[in-house]
Amino acid sequence: MTSTAAPRARAGAAPASPPPSTTLVELTWIEKKVENWIRFGHDTYERILDRRRRVMGFAPNSVFAFVRWAANEFGTIISRIDIVRAVGAGEPFQTLPFVRPGGDILLKIEGWPKVERVLQAIDAIEAIGVDPVDVSPDHWRHxxxxxxASEEPRAYSAEQHRAFLLRRRAEP
Incomplete structure (x- = not known):
């Protein structure tokens, strides 16, 4: 499993309220019961509510991966990963638990074996030197x-990433 460490604490006081148009994600970490974390993403706001809970904020158009896992005395009850593009004011969005107001969901996978495959894909992207926040949204949809469909996804390559960056730069 990738990046299972408990949420990090950040030095300094958090602003009382997030910047306008920030997508907020509520995170909870109760060891071996509820473990919600951000696998990747560049937050612009963080507020620690208590030892186990915090709220992170993401600027419009930023991409982040939100992992949710929960268990009870009988075992795992949810394993899920969502890769989301934060939306700006007035943009349409899809709702998602613990994400306010919601976002443009690029990937939504449930069940540990498939979640693990997504985490492995993220690791592979990082291994070629690409920050997952910069990956083509089409790749997450792929x-x-x-x-x-229970099929194997294609790997993201450095060449594919260069082509995406050139295409994005050429857009008006």
Whole structure:
């Protein structure tokens, strides 16, 4: 499993309220019961509520991966990963538990074996030197579609990433 460490604490006092148009994600970490964390993403706001809970904020158009896992005395009851693009004011969005107001969901996978495949894909992207927040949204949709169909997704390559960056730069 990747990045299972408890949420980090940040030095200094958090601002009382997040910047306008910030997408907020509520995180909870109760060891071996409820473990919600951000696998990747560049937050612009963080407020620690208590030892186990915090709220992180993401600027419009930023991408982040939100992992949710919960268990009871009988075992795992939810394993899920969502890769989300934070939306700006007035943009349409999809709702998602613990995410306010919601976001553009690029990937939504449930069940530990498939979640693990997504985490491995993220690791592979990082291994080629690419920050997952910069990956083409189409690639996250590709992984979602392939895993939903119980097929193997194609790997993201450095060449594919360069082509995406050039295409994005050429857009008006």
């Amino acid at each position: 992984i979602h579609n392939r895993l939903t």
